[in-house]
Amino acid sequence: MARQPKIYPIVIYGDPVLDTYAAPITKFDAELKQLTEDMFASMYAAHGVGLAAPQIGISKQLAVIDITFKEDPKSKIVLCNPEIIKKEGKQSGGEGCLSVPDFRENLTRAKKVTVRAQDVEGKWFELTGEDLLARAILHETDHLHGKLYISHLSALKRDLIKRKIKKLQKAGDWVYVPPAEKE
C-alpha cells in the first residue's frame, strides 16, 4: 500500500527558519525521497508552484517546483543544494510567496537562469528555465539561502509590507490558513 504523504503547514514570515541559510543535503536516502513527496503534497495543498524545505520548518537545501501545478507530471522538479550558475535578461512581473500570504509585488528578475543541483539520488544536473520557471528557480534558491523575495524590493516597499505584517501580528491575524479552510 502506498504511503500517504504528510501535509505540512506553511511557516510564515517572522519565523527565524526563513532567515537561516539552510544546511546542505548530504544523505540521499529513502527519508529524503519521502520528504520530497511530502513537499510536493504540501505545496499542492497550499496551492503553490514552488516550495522550499525551510517553508515547512526544515532547514535543508531542498526545494520542489511544478509551474504547471499537476498538469504535467514531467514538469516536477526537485532541487537539492542548488546553485545559480547563469542569469540572462530581465523580466518584470508579479511575485508572491506562500510564507508571505496575501501579498504580491512586482519584481524584476532574470528572464533565463541556469541552475546546477543534485536530484534525489544525489546526481548533479543542470537545468535552464525561462520566464515563470526562471522566477521559481530564483525564488526557491533564495529561500535556501535565508532570503525572501521582499528582500529584493525597495526599502520603502519592504518596510510598508513589514509594517502591515506587524499590525496583523499584533491583532493575532498573522497565521497560516490553508486554502482548503479559506474556501
Ligand SMILES: [Zn+2]
Ligand atoms: Zn516563497
